[in-house]
Amino acid sequence: MMTCLVCGAGGAIGGHLARRLLDEGFSVRAVDIKPFQDWWQYHKEAENIQADLQQWPSCSTACEDIDYVYNLAAQMGGMGFIQNNRALCMLNVLINTHMLMAARNHDVKRYFFSSSACAYHALRQNDPHVAALKEEDVLVDGGYAPEVGYGEEKLFAELMCKYFTEDFGLETRVARFHNVYGPCSDWIGGREKAPAAICRKVAEAKLSGEHGYPIEVWGDGTCTRSFMWIGDCIEGIRRLMDSDVTQPLNIGSSELVTINQLIAQVESIAHVIVKCEYDLTKPQGVRGRNSDNRLIQRELGWEPTTPLREGLAKLYEWIRDEITKNK
Secondary structure (H helix, E strand, O other), X not given: OOEXXXXXXXXXXXXXXXXXXXXXXXXXXXXXXXXXXXXXXXXXXXXXXXXXXXXXXXXXXXXOOOOEEEEOOOOOOOHHHHHHOHHHHHOHHHHXXXXXXXXXXXXXXXXXXXXXXXXOOHHHOOOOOOOOEOHHHXXXXXXXXXXXXXXXXXXXXXXXXXXXXXXXXXXXXXXXXXXXEOOOOOOOOOOXXXXXXXXXXXXXXXXXXXXXXXXXXEOOOOOEEEOEEHHHHHHHHHHHHOOOOOXXXXXXXXXXXXXXXXXXXXXXXXXXXXXXXXXXXXXXXXXXXXXXXXXXHHHHOOOOOOOHHHHHHHHHHHHHHHHHHHO
């Protein structure tokens, strides 16, 4: 039985990935810094470990007798968290450096790193009518300009993977995720991303019973993004890990929407009308970002296909139930 290590298994993507690997028949070692009660998904069939992967001894121990590493561990969240915690996000360098070293030392067969569209050059994302980002758009006119803090560290870790492959022969696979959303993820507390935040606010409006209930919207609502359903993300990870693709690859939806259109879809799902109160002082991120999926189609014969409305309906229902349960 092949053994997989899932780093960040207590997080949203890590929890879903661990479930998928267990269902496929892998032996899974699941590691996260959070106490078990704070994991979004805790799978009893896995070997579950609470450990700080910023520390070298934890990384070395985690990689013992492991065939495949899936490194999703990181301090991260929505744009508000990223812009207000740049030093904390940069400290992810400890996780990613130590994990690569441990994987090399323990002769891991293959290593997956979860990068981000935040690694892309800012000049390609300064207009809501943005052209979809191609993998080569990380470099513009010979220079890099990723999202400050979080994106800079992701780009550095991508390059580390490249050099560990070239210098040490460690097989690495790198995915640039575009705005993953789905159940069993942060929806309150400051780390939630736009789809979860909007679903929470609209659900609260629905539960209030008030027509035209006011909700706060960060920015002017015209920024554009694509959002990828968690199931598509997990499928993409598994396809990439099993492939021969050695360069970073977009894993994201190509369905571009404005934030206002995102809100309208959730309103339609909830059958409620809200009043948007736009706050231009809050973090907004880049003006536009979308995923160019031509390379993933060519290399894997696949791309994320779940329509945004379909995924939002599932996320809204889950968050509504969480709100009701907490109340």
